[in-house]
Amino acid sequence: MTAQTLPTSVLPTRPAVPLKTPVFLTVIAVIVLVCFGLLGSSAAANFRLSTAGDAFVLPTLVFPGKASNLVIGVLLVLAAGYSWYRRKQGLVTQRWIVIVFAALFVLSFLIWVVSGANVTTISLAALLAGAVVLAVPLVFGSLSGVLCERSGVVNIAIEGQLLAGAFTAAIVASMTGNPFVGLVAAGLAGALVSLVLAVFSIKYLVNQIIVGVVLNVLVSGITGFLFTTVMQRDPDLFNSPGRLPIIEIPGLSSIPVIGPILFKQSVVGYLMYLAVFLVWFGLYKTRWGLRVRAVGEHPKAADTLGIKVNVMRFWNVTLGGIVAGIGGSFFTLVAIDSFTKEISGGRGFIALAAVIFGRWNPIGAFMAALLFGFADNLQVTLTIIGTPVPSQFMAMMPYLVTIFAVAGLVGRSRGPAAVGEPYTKE
Amino acid sequence: MSENKRVAAPKAQNDLFRKITQGPGLVSVLGVIVALVIGGLLIAVTDRRVIETAGYFFARPGDFLSAVWKAGTQSYVALFNGSIYNSAQGFSPFLETLTVSTPLICAGLGVALAFRAGLFNIGAQGQIIIGATMAGYVGFAWNLPIVLHLLLVIVFGLIGGALWGGLVGLLKARTGAHEVILTIMxxxxxxxxxxFLMNTEMFRRPGSTNPISPVLGSSAVFPSLPGSRLHLGFVMAIALTIFVAWLLKRSTLGFELRAVGHNPAAAQTAGVNVARATILAMAIAGALAGAAGVAQVAGTEKVLTAGIAGSLGFDAITVALLGRSTPWGTFFAGLLFGAFRAGAVNMQISTGTPIDIVLVVQSLIVLFIAAPPLVKAIFGLNKKKRKTRSATTMAGA
Incomplete structure (x- = not known):
């Protein structure tokens, strides 16, 4: 609407409605129709919804490969056509259409790979449950990113915070014999990394991206050094933290599909749901959140109104570190019960991608992290059932999606206005 | 801030004095020293002998202190012996330092050049990988006459890196996406x-199940100095340093890049095509990182593996930062970090100090150099508290 009322001279370089969305949707629709539909296997893809021990049994979903994908392909082509029509009218395509489009694409992709695999049955329940578990560190990392960046500090150091959390959780839990103490220590370790980020970027005005990049190297070096010199000398004393228990909520945990996702998690898993809610509630429903967002968008205005910009940023960065540190404990207290070098394996950068793909919103980042966890787990599942898709391309998915997202091909990702800029009073 | 400076402009003499005592030169040296001391303390704290003597510290503190001193210095002596000189091999370890420095310098130049154009090239790692992949493929799959083959290996490596970097520049110029995110992804x-490629028939060594390529043909690799791993790639690194220095200082393009780096809006107004400058800056930066890939695949390693780039791309960032984004600064920073890398191997063998200490020292150096007020505070040079320029100078100036 606004695009129509604006005179074209205001936007000299860009057409009112960008071509990106219709073109992108058309390309995807054609791929689905031709590659997944016409050229796809006609074998049926079976998705099991129930697992052993469920309270009641859901039927297995069966999709005939070729036929289903042809139907989905036609639907997607229609949606793409609609997007072109909207553009002609001078309107952007509604967001819900793009979301439904993306969901159908994922479904079609799943049907295509499973029907073309050696084993044409996968357990959707296990796939989803595993995806949530793999997403736990990503969610914590991305919440850390949201907390920092919403207040105007770029956090490239998520990877370092996760790694520091993982290391500290392992060594403290081993020495105290109590994984819960390790969990708390992990939060403190993350905060320590954040503190360095905060001091250098806020007090000494060093470029935030530089500090972040360097911190990742520093944490990797220190943990690697201490792993070799301390942990490996006496693994029984320093590197056998023991696992946090998986807590099942009786009754609820045996609901098919959602039971294991919501009610059969480790403490870190439950904390994840709590953290997502708290960060969302804090940022959007409290006075504190309003101030944080003001500091991130327009620090000068916030300062004029009496908000202490740098103090606010300092505490937000520290809080972000605590959150990411707790997320790091997932690696050594939940996933496996020991630390190895580089155990976080670049997940901090996927978390960063989730922040952007989720548009700097805690719920969005949570969803994006779940999607990336899903891709991660799908990669494992697909290798087991033996599909023609090389696992490396599945592993690339989160990064490609993020490139598309920041390049504006999938919606538009715009960060807080003042992110990355140090604030100094004049 | 600028007004303050004009008002308080000191006499030329004072200026010179301040430059020496508070300028980047002294701060850099002091930063390196502090980082080395902290690294040494870290080595000492985890040393067995130190821990033992700490047990009876109050009975015989001398034992403890001498153990601390021994642990720290022994490691650094081993580092020196492995990187510069030792009595058994003479200066031949220094040749190894030059070898290890070669890709660091090339990739560091790429990062530095992008910094000067106001771009954060975190993507040297990817550019090295693609450069090495293309160079490596030409090297082991094609059969060509002697000089031509190596030339094509180099050219394809540069093109590979340039494409990977240029793509980021293109996306940034066209869509406004942030290059940090793009390059990381x-x-x-x-x-x-x-x-993926290393697991295909095309790249894998015939008859092998390991992801390792065939050895590059003898016509495709840099000639090396007999008795060492040092190869002609180091000369390429020197040539590239000279080229970047010329590009930034003397060429029109270099002037445009620096103008965009200082103030894109002003550059645009002055008639610089900012989009073109962004794309070119990233492409040239990528090509320089690609040269690092060439040095690895056609010089040091002579085969292509999945780990060909190691952590070079990230080391390159620290090299460029330590070199303050100037070509020759980057060159010497590359030599320094190359010496750390080369020496660390010897250090690990002779004193058991893990190589990871190099990462710690390296990142501490960059942190300290990025925050001159902190270093000055440590050494009590901060008599008159002056607000330093924002650290964008690290990237820009």
Whole structure:
């Protein structure tokens, strides 16, 4: 609407409605129709919804490969056509259409790979449950990113915070014999990394991206050094933290599909749901959140109104570190019960991608992290059932999606206005 | 801030004095010293002998202190012996330092050049990977006459890096996406792409199940100095340093890049095509990182593996930062970090100090140099508290 009322001279370089969305949707629709539909296997893809021990049994979903994908392909082509029509009218395509489009694409992709695999049955329940578990560190990392960046500090150091959390959780839990103490220590370790980020970027005005990049190297070096010199000398004393228990909520945990996702998690898993809610509630429903967002968008205005910009940023960065540190404990207290070098394996950068793909919103980042966890787990599942898709391309998915997202091909990702800029009073 | 400076402009003499005592030169040296001391303390704290003597510290503190001193200095002596000189091998370890420095210098130049144009090139890692992949493929798959082959290996390596970097520049110029995010994501895409290729028939050594390529043909590799791993790639690194120095200082393009780096809006107004400058800056930066890939695949390693780039791309960032984004600064920073890398191997063998200490020292150096007020505070040079310029100078100036 606004695009129509604006005179074209205001936007000299860009057409009112960008071509990106219709073109992108058309390309995807054609791929689905031709590659997944016409050229796809006609074998049926079976998705099991129930697992052993469920309270009641859901039927297995069966999709005939070729036929289903042809139907989905036609639907997607229609949606793409609609997007072109909207553009002609001078309107952007509604967001819900793009979301439904993306969901159908994922479904079609799943049907295509499973029907073309050696084993044409996968357990959707296990796939989803595993995806949530793999997403736990990503969610914590991305919440850390949201907390920092919403207040105007770029956090490239998520990877370092996760790694520091993982290391500290392992060594403290081993020495105290109590994984819960390790969990708390992990939060403190993350905060320590954040503190360095905060001091250098806020007090000494060093470029935030530089500090972040360097911190990742520093944490990797220190943990690697201490792993070799301390942990490996006496693994029984320093590197056998023991696992946090998986807590099942009786009754609820045996609901098919959602039971294991919501009610059969480790403490870190439950904390994840709590953290997502708290960060969302804090940022959007409290006075504190309003101030944080003001500091991130327009620090000068916030300062004029009496908000202490740098103090606010300092505490937000520290809080972000605590959150990411707790997320790091997932690696050594939940996933496996020991630390190895580089155990976080670049997940901090996927978390960063989730922040952007989720548009700097805690719920969005949570969803994006779940999607990336899903891709991660799908990669494992697909290798087991033996599909023609090389696992490396599945592993690339989160990064490609993020490139598309920041390049504006999938919606538009715009960060807080003042992110990355140090604030100094004049 | 600028007004303050004008008002309080000191006499030329004072200026010179201040430059020496508070300028980047002294701060850099002091930063390196502090980082080395902290690294030494870290080595000492985890040393067995130190821990033992700490048990009876109050009975015989001398034992403890001498153990601390021994642990720290022994490691650094071993580092020196492995990187510069030792009595058994003379200066031949220094040749190894030059070898290890070669890719660091090339990739560091790429990062530095992008910094000067106001771009954060975190993507050297991916650019090295793609450069090495293309160079490596030409090297082991093609059969060509002697000089031509190596030339094509170099050219394809440069093109590979330039494409990978230029793509980021293009996306940034066209869509406004932030290059930091793009380059980080492109690093991983390149990593998985190479991992995929190394598992195909096309790249894998015939008859091997390991992801390792055939050895590059003898016509495709840099000639090396007999008795060492040092190869002609180091001369390429020197040539590239001279080229970047010329590009930034003397060429029109270099002037445009620096103008965009200082103030894109002003540059645009002055008639610089900012989009073109962004794309070119990233492409040239990528080509320089690609040269690092060439040095690795056609010089040091002579085969292509999935881990060909190691952590070079990230080391390159610290090299460029330590070199303050100037070509020759980057060159010497590359030599310094190359010496750390080369010496660390010897250190690990002779004193058991893990190589990771190099990462710690390296990142501490960059942190300290990025925050001159902190270093000055440590050494009590901060008599008159002056607000330093924002650290964008690290990237820009």
């Amino acid at each position: 492109f690093n991983y895409v390149a990593l998985y792409l190479l991992d």
